[in-house]
Amino acid sequence: MKSPAPTTNRRNGSFGHRSTPEHLGYSPTSGHNSSKVSRRNPMAATVMSVIGIFTACFTPPDTNNSKSFVDSEEFKSSSVASEASRSGSHKARGSSRGVSITLHNSIQGEPAIVKFTMEEIFQVTRNFSPSFKIGQGGFGAVYKAKLLNGTVVAVKRAKKSVNEKHLGVEFQSEVQTLSRVEHLNLVKFYGYLEQEDERIIVVEYVPNGTLREHLDCNHGSILDLASRLDIAIDVAHAITYLHMYIDRPLIHRDIKSSNILITEKLRAKVTDFGFSRQAPDIDSGMTHVSTQVKGTAGYLDPEYLRTYQLTEKSDVYSFGVLLVELVTGRRPIEPKFELKERITAKWAMQRFIEGEAISVLDPKLDQTAANSLALEKILELALQCLAPQRQNRPNMKRCAEILWTIRKHYRELSASEFRSFSTSSQRSASTKE
Template identity: 80%
Template sequence: MTSRRSSSDHRTTPGHVSPAPSYASSQLTTSSRPNPVTAAAKSFAGIFSGCFSPPESGNSKSLGDSEEFKSSSTVSNASRAGSQRGRGSNRGISISSYNLIQGKEPGIVKFTMEEIFQVTRNFSPSFKIGQGGFGAVYKAKLLNGTVVAVKRAKKSVYEKHLGVEFQSEIQTLSRVEHLNLVKFYGYLEQGDERIVVVEYVPNGTLREHLDCIHGNILDLASRLDVAIDVAHAITYLHMYIDHPIIHRDIKSSNILLTENFRAKVADFGFARQAPDSDSGMTHVSTQVKGTAGYLDPEYLKTYQLTEKSDVYSFGVLLVELVTGRRPIEPKFELRERITAKWAMKRFIEGDAISVLDPRLDQTAANTLALEKILELSLQCLAPRRQSRPNMKRCAEILWAIRKDHRELSASNFRSLSTTSQRSTSIKDSEGIK
């Protein structure tokens, strides 16, 4: 397995990693309540399978004014000005991409078709690295050596709603900058061409790794790191920008991994600005967008979108991480088809270990982490948004789970090492006799 990083920091310049904050495990873990499984079973028996109300979490240590979830670097004045103008005009700053290609501060870059043709070799099939609902994705290199992903919308299916999604992605990407969000380089909107140029993330999607497409099994420690990275990214969107953003499509195929298994959240086509709390708004009324299996049931029923809709999707993602299964598994029997329903039922019945991805080792550290992650999932999947934790709280709990997992894993390793040494010593002494 590739060497792991020790922590995730989101307030320094990209690439710099600071030590993890020292959180008190007893204050942050969800195991501080007397009997959460019994409480959950009593409280939520009979509720629809995919939606479970969480046990009430106790008082916890708050991050307060912590910078942990804030932007990984300061956005330039040009970028900020551009994002403001972009929101008004839906076009962005008219800056030549020559600035970007030469490595200068780009602001919001509007590429020309000639430049796109140049870096993709006229959309050469050999440069194509993927195909999605939006269209084809190409890997390209700018003149300054920056490797990028060029997303080109399908002309044959380009319709009004795709135009809205394109503008949504442009406006969202132009406003955000965080270590765990895919970096935005520029775009092109010309005639029937809609192109977005973003950071190239080389190690595929989280879903591909859970499916072992890349050959290696993603261990539970790595999956915990990914969960924390995603929690940081969503917390930043919800809390640490001028106008908070709801991603609306948190899922494993929208999470890209670097060579060091650092997670970056991508695809902002469905993103919406969160309600303005200062004006007393509690939600945004909008048509339902998202992906089946991850959708907040309250949002589905009421068309009321809030940040807690992302929290619900994150709860589904946590279940996906520990089980390895997709949210909906049509090939499984009916009672196991909806993964979150099946996993939560097993957890409430006290049989959490049965849902652990069979490719993961059933160590004491993994078993304990599994139970705590499922308990957090239970809270995130509450049918009423008021009962769900916010993303900052999710990140705090995951930090504590990771801390406990590392300590228990290290303790077990030391114990095994001591036992092995003792066994070798006994054999040596028997050989002398």
């Protein structure tokens, strides 16, 4: 595996909410009450500009220019939280698996990467038994397996393809990324195997599906707005970590609801790093990375799509689409809806600027005062993330800070509503007596 050239870490500091916010050239959300007038004036032009460029987001680049538009399928089963630091010894990491493993030697200062053998993979998957298969994505099949020490894992096996170079690049990207990162809200990496035409990635298994499945109620329960806010904050933390708090910051390039895994406690883990790219080195004067377009229709940054210039703000745009998806429950593109509602973010932003934000709230959610307030504030943040020009979008750290404030106010208002309801119920019961 070829190691990328090391770069200077220009984003020092540890991730935390006590950090000083980065001031932007426009005002983020402030206070509880956003009047229709305040939205119609300074925000109207931005909204209309956002709406005007949405169509370009869903048109693939010209294939004559050898640019590719790739829709990565969901990886339906992976990680749980990882709270340990990767500074622990590699010996400890290996021994915890309960299977015999070998370690790939460090290259140019890279951390050692755990390599499984084909015999070990065959053993834990029972020769890739169909009964162990739990999913199929664009990368390949996913199997649920148990290591000898009882740890349940997801084994992701790349499909055999004539386009070996394409799959090989994605595989190398995912392995390199997963081996470098360790965060509570990122998929936990166990190891990999690359042998002849076999490419396998092993991550920790979580049984509670993807965010998209929960928004579709495939797991039998409705995801309430409090949980959706928690998930949005988890994802914001994960992307902030990738953008700012590792030695060579990364751009994910495929933030979407089917790449967000949900734990049994309804918290989020970001997965699928096959499209990730190293961020531009701002210390060297770089403002962007010139690269072919990859991502998923409905989430793609229109500026990246038009110019092939990738920055961290492309992830911010995708996150804005995700915020709209969270509060509406709709997919980014809804072909069965009437024309004006087919592109969910365009429709939601239009309703927001018209002062009818409540009309886009997921009908599965109650129209309470707390839900209405949170909806307005989340859509306001989404509008900033969806700005046509990247310089007008907040960074992910700022998104996380704004979401923390929204959640704080949401909880306070929800508690107030609950107390009012309890008092009313007690009075009603006393009257009947």
